[in-house]
Amino acid sequence: MWINMGPQHPMTHGLWNLRIKVDGETIVDAEPEVGYLHRGIEKICENRTFTQVIPITDRLCYGSSMSWSHLYCRSVEDLMGLEVPPRAQYIRVAVLEMQRIASHLMWLAAYAADLGMMAGFIYGMRDREVFVDLLQDLTGSRLTYNYPRVGGVSHDVPPGWDKDALRACDYMEQRLREYEDIYEGSKIFMMRNVGVGVLKRDLAMNLGVTGPPMRASGAKYDLRKDRPYEAYDEMDFQVCSRTEGDCFARYRVRMDEMWESCRIIRQAVQKMPKGEWRVVAPRNAPAGTGVAMVEDPRGEGMMYVVGDGTDRPYRLKIRSPIFVTVSAAPQFLVGYKIADVVAIMGGLDMCIGENDR
Amino acid sequence: MAEAERGKVSFFGYVLRPMMRTGKQLVRSLVLGKPNTVLYPHQKLVLPQVYRGKHTLDFKKCIGCGNCVTICPNDCMWLEKLEDPELGKIERPGVDLGRCLFCGFCAEVCPTCALHMTTEFELAGGDRESFKLGPKDIRDDGFAGSFKEERTKRAVPTLDLSKCTGCEKCAGECPEMCIAMISMDKVGRKKPEINLAKCSSQGKCAAVCPEKALTMTEVYESYFEMPQPKFVLESCSGCGACARACPAEVIYMLEMPGTEKTLKDGKKGKPKKRAVFVLEKCVGCGRCFKVCKFEAIEMPGVSK
Numbered sequence: 087m088w089i090n091m092g093p094q095h096p097m098t099h100g101l102w103n104l105r106i107k108v109d110g111e112t113i114v115d116a117e118p119e120v121g122y123l124h125r126g127i128e129k130i131c132e133n134r135t136f137t138q139v140i141p142i143t144d145r146l147c148y149g150s151s152m153s154w155s156h157l158y159c160r161s162v163e164d165l166m167g168l169e170v171p172p173r174a175q176y177i178r179v180a181v182l183e184m185q186r187i188a189s190h191l192m193w194l195a196a197y198a199a200d201l202g203m204m205a206g207f208i209y210g211m212r213d214r215e216v217f218v219d220l221l222q223d224l225t226g227s228r229l230t231y232n233y234p235r236v237g238g239v240s241h242d243v244p245p246g247w248d249k250d251a252l253r254a255c256d257y258m259e260q261r262l263r264e265y266e267d268i269y270e271g272s273k274i275f276m277m278r279n280v281g282v283g284v285l286k287r288d289l290a291m292n293l294g295v296t297g298p299p300m301r302a303s304g305a306k307y308d309l310r311k312d313r314p315y316e317a318y319d320e321m322d323f324q325v326c327s328r329t330e331g332d333c334f335a336r337y338r339v340r341m342d343e344m345w346e347s348c349r350i351i352r353q354a355v356q357k358m359p360k361g362e363w364r365v366v367a368p369r370n371a372p373a374g375t376g377v378a379m380v381e382d383p384r385g386e387g388m389m390y391v392v393g394d395g396t397d398r399p400y401r402l403k404i405r406s407p408i409f410v411t412v413s414a415a416p417q418f419l420v421g422y423k424i425a426d427v428v429a430i431m432g433g434l435d436m437c438i439g440e441n442d443r
Numbered sequence: 444m445a446e447a448e449r450g451k452v453s454f455f456g457y458v459l460r461p462m463m464r465t466g467k468q469l470v471r472s473l474v475l476g477k478p479n480t481v482l483y484p485h486q487k488l489v490l491p492q493v494y495r496g497k498h499t500l501d502f503k504k505c506i507g508c509g510n511c512v513t514i515c516p517n518d519c520m521w522l523e524k525l526e527d528p529e530l531g532k533i534e535r536p537g538v539d540l541g542r543c544l545f546c547g548f549c550a551e552v553c554p555t556c557a558l559h560m561t562t563e564f565e566l567a568g569g570d571r572e573s574f575k576l577g578p579k580d581i582r583d584d585g586f587a588g589s590f591k592e593e594r595t596k597r598a599v600p601t602l603d604l605s606k607c608t609g610c611e612k613c614a615g616e617c618p619e620m621c622i623a624m625i626s627m628d629k630v631g632r633k634k635p636e637i638n639l640a641k642c643s644s645q646g647k648c649a650a651v652c653p654e655k656a657l658t659m660t661e662v663y664e665s666y667f668e669m670p671q672p673k674f675v676l677e678s679c680s681g682c683g684a685c686a687r688a689c690p691a692e693v694i695y696m697l698e699m700p701g702t703e704k705t706l707k708d709g710k711k712g713k714p715k716k717r718a719v720f721v722l723e724k725c726v727g728c729g730r731c732f733k734v735c736k737f738e739a740i741e742m743p744g745v746s747k
Contacts, residue, residue: 137667138516141546205465212479226493226560232546235666240551244493264464271460369668370743 091427093122099196100438104415104431111423116416120409123442131402136162136236136371139399144230146404147440149192150383151230152185152221154440157380159234160315161389162367162399165376166236171362174238175317180251180354181221181233182316182380183347187258188217189383190340190347193435194265197337200432201278206268213261216254223247238364248355255348262344269337279334283418283430286331293414296407297385298343299434301327302335309381320357321350333433340435370397384408384435406440490562495547497563498538498576499583502527504557506690507534508728510669511549511558519543523578534690538581540566541574552667554691554726556594559586598644598659599723600637605697606656609633613648613657622648639723662724669727670742674720678739681716685731685740693725694718 092103101122107115127146131139143158144151156178163170170178191214198206218228224247225231225240233240269275285295290303300307308325310318326342328335371393379388385407392401411434418430472478481488490496512520519542522534536549536558550558568574600613609632614622621641624633635648635657649657676699686694699717718731718739732742 134516135514137514137548141516141544141548205461209468215479222494223491224493226491226495226547227545230544230546232548240547240666241493244491267464268461271457271464273457364666366666366668369670 089424092119099432099436100441102412102436102438102441104427106419106424106427108424111425113419113422113424113427116419118412118415120412120438121442123438125443127443128402128404131399133398135369135397136367136399139402140235141230141232144232145439146443147382147384147437148229149435149437150185150189152181152233153189153380153382154387155232156182156234157378157382157387157389158391158402159236160378160380161376161391162236162371163376164378165371165374165391165393166368167372168237168365168367170238170316171365172317172359173242173361174363176354176358177239177243177363178234179317179321180351180358181224181231181239183350183354184217184221184251184254186383187344187347188214188221189435190344191217193340193383197432198269200428201275203269203272203275206265209261209265209268213258216257220247220250220254223250235364236367238362240364242363243358248358251351251355255351258344258348262341262348266341276334278426278429279337279433280332281330282333282422282426283433284330284332285414285418287329289417290331290414293417294410295385295414296410297382298336298339299411300385301325302339303331304329309379309386313379315378315380317354318350321353323350333429336433370395371399382407384437384440385411387440404440404443406443408434408437408441412436412441490564492562494562494564495545495550495560497540497561497566498543498549498581499559499561499586500535500578500581501557501559501584501586502530502533502535502578502582503584504555505535505553506555506557506726507536508554508690508726508730509534509536510552510554510726510728511536513728514548514552514667516546516548517542517544520549525578535578535582537575537577539575541568541571552665554663554665556663561586594663594665596661597664598646598661599639599642600646600648600657601660601721601723602635602637603656603658604634604719606654607634608654608656610653611635612651612653616647616651618645618647619643637723660724669725670729671722671725671727672720672729672731673741673743674718675739675741676717678737679717680737680739681718682736683716683718684734684736685718688730688734690728690730691724691726693721694731695721 087108089106089108090103091106093101103119105117105119106113127142130142139158140155143155146154191210195207195210198210221231222228224243225233285299285303287304290300291305304327306325306327311325323346326339326346328338373393373395375390375392377388377390379386387407388405390403391399394400415431419427422430507522509522512522519539520536523537525533525535527533547560550560611624613635614624619641621638622635625636626633646659649659681696683696686696696716697719698714729742732740
């Protein structure tokens with residue numbers, strides 16, 4: 087029997103449909119359907135100037151808009167051959183890690199609500215507010231920041247912001263201990279997570295799954311370490327990985343990443359050099375191609391931009407990590423029960439905005 | 444820590460540990476009076492200065508160039524012709540908040556820092572027409588500079604060609620070697636051209652100029668590269684439409700030697716007027732290009 091989970095279902099964060107074929111309670115086949123949120127962003131970008139595209143790439147992912155507009159700016163910088171000033175690189179590292187924490191907290195809150203734990207939802211959204219406020223003080227907006235620019239960032243950090251950032255890290259580390267008690271102290275949470283939705287390492291690599299689901303399967307692959315961009319090569323942090331490959335490992339990898347993000351924010355804010363934070367980008371890009379890859383909170387994001395000598399991109403290709411991960415959904419699901427679907431798919435941190443583009 | 448790493452957890456451990464955490468929060472918010480929310484209509488959050496809310500426009504600083512209209516990704520701004528008792532006939536931008544995405548590019552690109560975004564965020568309305576704010580609705584002449592931090596200013600040398608004699612003293616004085624003397628076609632003399640990317644704003648060229656043709660003018664630093672007009676002297680008819688259209692006073696008309704018509708009796712007539720550009724002040728709005736009927740101004744990347 088085929089069951090439609092979605093397009094409007096509490097499990098589907100965003101608008102997508104998961105069709106599962108069941109034999110009794112056991113899942114024998116699954117088929118994800120995406121495309122409900124298609125806005126044609128790649129095509130819209132073709133008739134905007136390079137500057138005007140930045141706010142649109144913010145709208146790719148509501149959970150981590152900073153990392154997507156940053157990725158776009160990096161790809162255009164690659165096309166134009168621009169060098170970003172060191173201060174801008176450190177600011178970018180700090181805001182990207184704040185965005186990673188905010189994104190993971192939103193996932194954690196939604197995951198807790200999926201698994202019927204309302205306290206986790208409220209706590210997660212409460213602490214996300216700290217980082218959203220911090221980003222608002224810096225950029226002027228709460229969700230769609232429009233902060234990175236081609237050749238730097240739009241403006242300098244306000245006075246006192248660095249102290250706020252350090253205080254937020256201290257606060258976050260206290261709260262992370264609290265989460266570990268609340269989540270892992272809950273018998274129901276552990277029963278629904280441990281040993282559920284196992285993805286083996288070889289399978290994860292063959293399917294192209296990246297980000298926390300891949301690192302939870304035992305592969306130590308993190309673009310921040312393997313192909314360092316911005317100032318990540320000067321930061322001291324570890325790649326978080328587990329070997330189990332189940333839902334609990336994915337949860338644990340994200341929690342560990344939040345610890346590491348706090349470490350990176352501290353280093354980036356304390357080491358931040360003085361100087362320019364932006365260079366003037368040329369109006370017209372040369373004919374050629376530019377490509378950039380970054381470690382998004384959800385996996386490996388890539389943008390490929392083609393310039394034809396005018397002030398507009400000829401083509402913009404977006405590689406979404408979640409599009410690949412959701413395509414691998416049958417491998418996660420087959421063999422488990424219907425009740426596990428919510429835990430497995432919720433644990434993947436779906437973001438349909440970038441998936442459907 | 445995972446269950447396996449922490450060892451076996453008893454039933455009471457599973458119940459008491461989470462309860463201790465949630466109980467702490469309960470005491471904090473109920474007894475100690477530190478709630479995490481605000482009672483919105485009565486209490487309001489303090490918004491940062493950089494917050495992007497409703498627009499505000501300083502009529503006296505605005506020059507009506509329309510760069511905000513050009514850069515808007517959603518085409519939600521337009522220029523409106525107005526009759527102001529103080530300022531005369533002017534053009535000022537209006538904004539349609541129903542289509543605005545609050546990216547803040549209009550305020551960022553403004554060459555005179557006249558357009559800003561306030562912290563006002565309560566912008567809900569009853570019908571779509573109420574979102575269309577004309578220039579008078581967003582006018583606030585005291586706002587700019589009083590609340591938001593302005594961009595840094597930079598002094599650049601600007602040339603008055605009618606006084607310049609082509610003595611090359613400025614080029615010799617420049618510490619950055621950014622002034623090049625280029626010869627003007629058919630005129631038979633040289634004029635200094637300043638490379639603004641290298642200029643360090645020390646003002647030595649203006650100080651040394653014997654005719655006071657070079658003066659230092661303060662302009663706001665811009666982070667956007669705007670298109671610049673290219674002038675074709677042969678096609679210019681000297682009508683002066685571009686000089687009247689220019690909002691930033693970049694173009695002025697000058698009698699150019701070498702353009703005289705030879706009269707029937709062999710004498711030369713009066714020299715004709717030709718447009719002269721002070722590109723250091725140019726904001727790249729493209730109005731001169733749009734208004735020129737003789738295709739004497741080229742602007743790559745701008746369509747008419």
